Amino acid sequence: MIGLNEKIISPLNRVEGDLDLKVELKGNKVVKAYPMSRLFRGIEIILKNKSPMDSLVITPRVCGICGGSHLYSTVRALDMAYKAEVPPNGVLIRNIMSLAEMGQNDVRHTYLMFLIDSVNKKYESFPFYKDMVLRWAPFYGSSYKEAVKWSKKYTEIYAIFGGQWPHGSSMVPGGVTAEPYPDDIMKAKAIIKEISSELVEKVMIGGPTEQFLSVKSMKDLNQWCEDYPNGDICKIWIYGKEMKWDKLGKGSDYLMSFGHVPLDEKYNQENPELMFKSGILNLNNFETLQLNQENFLEFVSKSYYTYSSGDIGLHPFQGETNPIPPISKDKYTFTKAFRYKLKDKLIAPEVGALSMLAVGGNDLILDLLKHLGTNVLLREIARFIRIVLINKIIEEQLEKYKFGEPTYKKPDEVKDSQGYGLIEASRGSLGHWIVIKDGKIQNYQIITPTQINMGPEDPYGNLSHMSLALVGTEVENIDNPIEVAHIVRSHDACMVCNVHFFDNKEKMVLKL
Amino acid sequence: MRTLLWLQGGACGGNSLSLLNASDPDLLLFFEQHKIKLLWHPSLSLENNIEKILNDIRNGKITLDILVFEGTIIRGPNNTGTFNLFAGKPMKDWISEISPLANYIIAVGDCASFGGIPASDPNPTQSTGLQFHKKEKGGFLGQKFRSKSGFPVINISGCPAHPTWILTTISMIVEGKLTEDLLDEYNRPKIFYSTTTQFGCPRQPYFTYKIASNELGHREGCLYFELGCRGPMTRSPCNNILWNNQSSKTRVGTPCMGCTEFDFPTFNFFKTEKNRSGLPKNLPIGMSRGSYITFSAIARGSAPQFLTKPLIKKRGDWIE
Numbered sequence: 001m002i003g004l005n006e007k008i009i010s011p012l013n014r015v016e017g018d019l020d021l022k023v024e025l026k027g028n029k030v031v032k033a034y035p036m037s038r039l040f041r042g043i044e045i046i047l048k049n050k051s052p053m054d055s056l057v058i059t060p061r062v063c064g065i066c067g068g069s070h071l072y073s074t075v076r077a078l079d080m081a082y083k084a085e086v087p088p089n090g091v092l093i094r095n096i097m098s099l100a101e102m103g104q105n106d107v108r109h110t111y112l113m114f115l116i117d118s119v120n121k122k123y124e125s126f127p128f129y130k131d132m133v134l135r136w137a138p139f140y141g142s143s144y145k146e147a148v149k150w151s152k153k154y155t156e157i158y159a160i161f162g163g164q165w166p167h168g169s170s171m172v173p174g175g176v177t178a179e180p181y182p183d184d185i186m187k188a189k190a191i192i193k194e195i196s197s198e199l200v201e202k203v204m205i206g207g208p209t210e211q212f213l214s215v216k217s218m219k220d221l222n223q224w225c226e227d228y229p230n231g232d233i234c235k236i237w238i239y240g241k242e243m244k245w246d247k248l249g250k251g252s253d254y255l256m257s258f259g260h261v262p263l264d265e266k267y268n269q270e271n272p273e274l275m276f277k278s279g280i281l282n283l284n285n286f287e288t289l290q291l292n293q294e295n296f297l298e299f300v301s302k303s304y305y306t307y308s309s310g311d312i313g314l315h316p317f318q319g320e321t322n323p324i325p326p327i328s329k330d331k332y333t334f335t336k337a338f339r340y341k342l343k344d345k346l347i348a349p350e351v352g353a354l355s356m357l358a359v360g361g362n363d364l365i366l367d368l369l370k371h372l373g374t375n376v377l378l379r380e381i382a383r384f385i386r387i388v389l390i391n392k393i394i395e396e397q398l399e400k401y402k403f404g405e406p407t408y409k410k411p412d413e414v415k416d417s418q419g420y421g422l423i424e425a426s427r428g429s430l431g432h433w434i435v436i437k438d439g440k441i442q443n444y445q446i447i448t449p450t451q452i453n454m455g456p457e458d459p460y461g462n463l464s465h466m467s468l469a470l471v472g473t474e475v476e477n478i479d480n481p482i483e484v485a486h487i488v489r490s491h492d493a494c495m496v497c498n499v500h501f502f503d504n505k506e507k508m509v510l511k512l
Numbered sequence: 513m514r515t516l517l518w519l520q521g522g523a524c525g526g527n528s529l530s531l532l533n534a535s536d537p538d539l540l541l542f543f544e545q546h547k548i549k550l551l552w553h554p555s556l557s558l559e560n561n562i563e564k565i566l567n568d569i570r571n572g573k574i575t576l577d578i579l580v581f582e583g584t585i586i587r588g589p590n591n592t593g594t595f596n597l598f599a600g601k602p603m604k605d606w607i608s609e610i611s612p613l614a615n616y617i618i619a620v621g622d623c624a625s626f627g628g629i630p631a632s633d634p635n636p637t638q639s640t641g642l643q644f645h646k647k648e649k650g651g652f653l654g655q656k657f658r659s660k661s662g663f664p665v666i667n668i669s670g671c672p673a674h675p676t677w678i679l680t681t682i683s684m685i686v687e688g689k690l691t692e693d694l695l696d697e698y699n700r701p702k703i704f705y706s707t708t709t710q711f712g713c714p715r716q717p718y719f720t721y722k723i724a725s726n727e728l729g730h731r732e733g734c735l736y737f738e739l740g741c742r743g744p745m746t747r748s749p750c751n752n753i754l755w756n757n758q759s760s761k762t763r764v765g766t767p768c769m770g771c772t773e774f775d776f777p778t779f780n781f782f783k784t785e786k787n788r789s790g791l792p793k794n795l796p797i798g799m800s801r802g803s804y805i806t807f808s809a810i811a812r813g814s815a816p817q818f819l820t821k822p823l824i825k826k827r828g829d830w831i832e
């Protein structure tokens with residue numbers, strides 16, 4: 001099965017597990033790509049037969065960088081199962097925590113994981129190489145240092161309401177455990193304002209937030225870069241195109257988002273009104289389709305799992321997690337294949353910051369997409385835009401908090417029920433499904449963004465988004481396959497993402 | 513220069529992310545000030561030369577001063593370790609090979625220390641800690657294991673471990689100030705694990721006078737009596753060395769889950785388990801049932817009145 005031109009990239013680490021990548025090259029062109037998850041921790045199995053409230057403590061530990069997102073998904077699933085009402089203050093505080101975590105992630109992803117690759121030797125001959133090194137080199141770059149300094153300030157906001165980051169358990173069905181005082185609100189406001197002025201305006205976008213919010217098209221963005229050329233967004237926009245990052249990594253024709261940030265006044269568990277809408281955007285005609293979670297399916301024909309019913313796709317409510325030893329000939333990953341059933345087609349969409357903003361209707365992102373399509377550069381630009389938006393929303397939500405009003409309303413306990421929680425985590429759409437029987441968890445299933453992007457093919461041969469994005473990629477220097485790394489890292493596989501190339505004896509032959 | 517290598521087994525990466533939250537000094541400054549050369553870290557390293565580094569440690573070209581391990585040792589399925597392949601082979605095999613060569617080994621987080629969540633019932637991955645499996649000494653490396661300096665594996669438990677606990681421990685090693693009598697019975701530095709989570713908890717007066725918070729979402733009342741707080745049974749400095757410079761679980765009304773202890777996760781969180789006479793099943797460390805009953809009766813009767821009613825009148829107040 002393994003031919004001479006195949007390379008295994010191992011480990012391609014991610015927070016919730018190690019990811020390896022096997023690519024098959026013909027000459028310098030990637031012709032096949034197999035994302036392989038090489039770590040299994042069994043969280044879904046551990047949750048079985050436990051008390052439903054235990055999931056609030058266990059699921060944040062699925063992932064060290066987006067634990068707050070797992071908590072939010074869990075609590076939304078429990079809200080539904082418990083038919084909980086959540087007071088507006090509870091919704092606000094949950095949103096603030098979730099967005100603070102996202103801000104932390106977007107900064108760390110951008111600078112600690114993605115942009116450090118700009119110092120790769122491939123780019124040494126470019127005239128702006130020195131500028132990139134001065135800004136983005138690990139440990140020494142000016143922006144890198146600012147990112148290390150300010151990303152942790154976001155976690156302070158989370159901790160003010162959530163006690164600690166990572167791994168707080170302060171969201172509960174019916175609201176949050178905290179009862180913030182006005183001093184908490186004041187502190188959080190001060191921190192977010194300071195991040196906005198010192199990191200976002202000075203380092204990331206290079207100009208005033210309010211004005212950046214009126215940048216609505218590619219033309220506007222070019223103008224912004226003339227007016228404020230020193231921000232990293234302009235550097236990456238201009239240098240990125242020179243380095244052809246805008247031609248790299250187009251994958252799926254569909255962008256999907258579960259939607260995010262419920263409005264506090266109108267919260268309900270089934271269909272909360274959202275600031276960032278949910279849906280699936282078809283890139284061929286720019287039509288947005290409504291999302292229905294009943295159409296979700298997971299397949300394991302290429303994954304190290306078995307289903308009691310064979311190779312059919314299962315909805316997460318009926319989902320199974322039966323791992324098998326990773327030595328099967330036809331299977332190659334611990335990730336299940338996520339598919340969306342659209343009439344008679346099975347879609348493998350892309351998820352992430354770009355999808356969240358595009359489906360959510362952001363004008364700038366939509367205009368950029370119409371001009372350039374999906375690619376590595378736009379995925380990074382999307383995170384710059386998202387940071388500006390979420391900082392603004394955090395400020396607004398803090399403003400709306402009413403001291404003296406409750407943050408929590410105790411729901412009734414349930415014996416038999418089920419629920420799901422769909423949100424946008426930092427790196428894309430995240431869903432949790434819980435089935436409760438006799439007061440215990442009978443089934444718990446999680447669909448993560450990395451799984452959606454980097455799953456294997458389904459039994460009908462449809463590839464997942466990541467494989468589509470990699471196939472066709474020209475690797476300039478096979479000893480330095482940085483293009484492949486850019487594509488994988490632009491998806492924020494995780495901030496602990498590393499790429500190694502191994503030959504067919506799993507001996508390292510290429511490294512980045 | 514001291515060399516430090518950071519590896520992850522069955523991990524969520526939470527301890528690495530926690531490390532990035534370090535302040536005074538922050539991580540970059542810490543390495544500089546303590547003359548530590550970071551050989552490799554999965555999230556911080558630019559180069560992906562880990563296999564070469566591991567081989568150079570094995571053949572003696574690189575001296576490994578400190579090995580930091582995050583996550584569980586995954587032994588499954590069927591003792592193959594293939595549920596956690598790293599650079600082409602099971603992580604457990606890498607650890608077997610390089611552990612005896614490290615001068616010091618630090619297990620960061622509850623997973624590496626005791627097995628944590630992955631090792632909890634039914635332990636689908638055959639996970640275990642480096643030198644403990646839950647309460648039992650032994651773990652993956654065995655009861656008698658010592659690193660080259662003569663130390664057992666130093667455990668910095670917690671889910672995750674606080675960056676100050678991690679960096680202080682490393683600094684003490686580098687400065688030659690860590691002695692074995694500074695470790696507790698679970699090989700944790702006593703400076704962090706001799707007090708309980710209650711030390712510094714703003715709700716301590718409510719605990720003293722046995723005034724319960726019966727509902728989440730409130731700032732007042734003790735979370736131990738009804739809501740499952742494990743603060744009186746958990747050794748951690750969480751309310752003294754605050755998280756993210758700001759807060760702690762109990763400060764925001766979340767019960768302590770006991771994540772620095774060998775038995776984490778205990779499950780049935782958010783609810784205090786009681787015995788038939790209505791007493792909490794788990795009593796504060798070192799307290800007998802008899803003295804608890806006596807203490808409670810006196811305490812409740814002598815509670816200052818200002819603690820028995822809400823300090824500030826708000827909607828949804830909870831104290832009877």
